[in-house]
Amino acid sequence: MKTLLIFALFFAGITASQAQIKIGKMKIDTKKAIQAGKDAAGAITLSDEDIAAMSKEYMQWMDTHNKLAAPDSELGKRLAKITANFPKIDGLKLNFGVYEVIDVNAFACGDGSIRVCAGLMEIMTDDEVLAVIGHEIGHVVHHDSKNAMKNAYLRSAAKNAAGAMNEKVAKLTDSQLGDLAEAFMGAQFSQKQENAADDYAFDFCLRQNVDPYAMSKALNKLVELSNAGGEKATRIQKMFSSHPGSAERAARLKAKADNLQKK
DSSP, rough: HEEEEEEHHHHHTTTTTTTEETTEEEEEHHHHHHHHHHHHHHTTTTHHHHHHHHHHHHHHHHHHOOOOOOSSSSSHHHHHHTTTTOEEEBBBHHHHHHOOOSOOOOEEOOSEEEEEHHHHHHOOOOEEEEEEEHHHHHHHHHHHHHHHHHHHHHHHHHHHHHHHHOHHTTTOOSHHHHHHHHHHHTOOHHHHHHHHHHHHHHHHHHHHOOOOTTTHHHHHHHHHHHHHHHHHHHHHHSTTSSSSSHHHHHHHHHHHHHHHHHH
16 A cells, blocks of 8 residues: 555656656656556545445446346346345345356445356255345445455556556556456455354344345355365355355354254
8 A cells, every 4th residue: 555655646746748757677657657546545535425336337347248147037037036025225225136157156246236146046045045145235234345346446556557567567458347347356355254244144034034044054055065076166166265264154153043943
């Protein structure tokens, strides 16, 4: 962070008419450098409205680059049935979609968009899908998704700054949204954040009158598939493999459900 801020201040006195400068043997594209510094500094003070607008634009990009199941398709109808009774969450209107991809994954964005991959729906029961969606909603309610978007923007700005220094790096992508998508999808939550989202999912399942063991079962199913090896294991492309302590989380949630049954 400090390096980027110093970077921005260093170039503040350079006029826009100076397209390139040389430091030693290194050529620097000053226009890119100035913009990159502004982007990085701006990421620190992004308002909720800024992040909401960015999230909306990001989701439009994602929906354009991933095939969405039609509402009248088998997947579309199934997801609509699972989410039929979902209320607004903290005043946020949710919208749902299924990507027709084999990834075992799901994610939520700060604008209320929730996407589930067909690969996950293939191996999960309706209650387990609902629990996973509840987990993702938990990340939205706890502002994890908003902060992940903010950090992703900063990382994409940092990559843009690197591109200002090196023409080859700059050619990795000319789409800021593509860069943002890469950074956002690579975001990882802490154990504390995951546990809080799990607890939200647990309570969410209770409010929806579904199996209190659903989230524990979903986690265990993914852990078992990952441990089994083979083709199915290789198709699990990050859902919980990148999340801390999946087996421990499953055990903790099972204990919560066990305690509930004793009451």
